[in-house]
Amino acid sequence: MASLELVNLSKTFGQVKVLHNLDLTVKEGEFLALVGPSGCGKSTLLRIIAGLDDASDGLVVMDGDDVSELSPRERNVAMVFQSYALYPHMTVEENIGFNLRISGLSKAEIASRVEEAAQTLDLTELLKRKPSQLSGGQRQRVAMGRALVRNPDAFLFDEPLSNLDAKLRVQMREEIKRLHKKVRTTSVYVTHDQIEAMTLADRIVIMKDGRIQQIGSPTELYREPNNAFVAGFIGSPAMNFLPGRLLFEGDDRFAVLTDGTRLAVTDERAGEIANNAAIQVGLRPEHLRVAAQGDGDHANRLAGTLDLIEPTGAQNHLKVSVCDQLLTVVDSQLVSLDIDQPVTLSIDPNQVYVFAAA
């Protein structure tokens, strides 16, 4: 186990800079999730931590020591590759036990640890097979097994569950969580799936174009997003955005939409944004209420027309046209509404987010 620190880390491929001066600390035993759109540099970052690629600039620090010069072998990290990278000439058993064999463990010790990992990952039946005889999801579990049998200073996971079906994914997620609770190994976990990130991680790092947008606990990111990108990235269904202006009236702050609708905004949310500045107004679907229900006594009201109802079972997702844009509204009361009927939405001023327009 080890703490992990990235200091002013940059990576350039030829002319293209893919990581921009990252600073990041992962505490000993912490589970850190790394999320961001495709191509933002997540895999590159993991490879640099593992020692497979060199940073163009900056340091990788483990337990207070600069390890930038160390080989992957000396760093003692386990990594699950996005592309699995299984050894085609070895059986599942040999793939999983390869690191232990290289470390010179006894045959019996290897066998028992491989057996244990295989049980956790539901691979016991497949131990004698070659990777070419496995399905994509099974291969991915073997790739996981190869990391889990080890006793590394840190785990690096690169989208380890991306190819599993929904049920297996949930099951594996719980397994990873349980395992981490038990061994408390410092972990960096790359994923596209925000539910995975929110449920597993102590803290989440949100990246975009090789820059860190925000680091925080799942709740922090949800409640206090730094910018529109983070706000739109965390939360499902995604936050609604409407263009507008910020208006000061005495001590009060209002967001004025393009159709003239005024929404009260708290000082705290308005932050440093100046009077009359162009803004993006962010409204989470689950914070919007249909006012006709009677509980919509908030001061903030928006008029719109119901465009579409998407039932998802426990809730309906309403698409409401406001200011020529479709807002998603999560309706858990399952009110009966007609398409094209005018609806009034309401929202608590505390839940109106405003971001300076880019």
Added chain:
Amino acid sequence: MPNYSPPDKTDAKGVWIFGDGTPADYPVRKSSSKLISRKRRKALMPWLFISPYLILFGLFTAFPLGFSIFLSFQEWNPVSGLSGMKFVGFENYISAYDDPWLWKSLYNTVWLAVASGVPQHLIAIPIAYLLVMALKSGLRHIYTATMFIPFITSTIAVSLIFYSIYSTQSGILNQWLLLAADAPLIGWMFAWVHDVMPLRWLGSSSLIKPAIAFVVVWKYTGFNIVIYSAGFLTVSKELYDAAKVDGCNGWQQFWHVALPMIRPFVFFALTLTIIGNLQLFEEPYVLTAGNSGGVSQSGLTASYYLYLVGWEWLEMGAAAAISWMLFLFIAIVTSLHFYFNGRKGLEGNR
């Protein structure tokens, strides 16, 4: 207006019926060729296409094969014409079996096959690995091409050049050894040279086989490097990444990942070497100056012996018998190789 809607139903013959129920009625076109029916023509066509090959194969492969079996039971000096043939039954096989030169040549063949075969691969595999791992593709192609040149050079030319290199009095090899022995710093390492000079590389029974083997190694190593480079190029970079993360050092990456991955290539290259080396002829023939395999037949290989029997001694029947015995021998060795290495070598594991 074309009717794009699906047919309403089909009649008993499967003809579509639209709307009013009249089956579509088409006139039948007759084939213009009356000589052979369409069906016949279709059956004959493939044979027509492969007939050039079949004719050549029959003329130059199948017939000589059959003829050599027939010949191996005859006594025949080709100078006497076809009428000079005399049936002798198994006589040729029996006398070949009793012929000490045949056994000696087989022994030499195996000796040379091993001594010139094993080093080729032991040298080619590491060099190919280093080329693939260390060099950019442009530079690697130049190196590989250079090492391939001996392979495409005429064996006779190569052997002639080595014949002069090995020459006792004027050969460059002996000259260099003498120079090295007299050189200041390294002289002590070559102190033995003066005691053994003049070294008769091609004129002593103990040196001639290694001398031949060296030429074979020199000529064919480049070819194997090309095969193994192609093999190592098929190993994807991420496997090495995985191996590094699994704690492998450079040697372990080679031994546990790269080498097992190119197993099919090793198998293929070994097969070619076995078949080729058991038929060595030109190198020993030129290096012994065509002189019955050199001093006490130390450089006499099986193919070489076959040539002697057939074309020097004009005993075509005996030569045919020996060629079939040599064929049997190569077939057995190759089958053993397939039996022991084939399963792993040919298995599809990717």
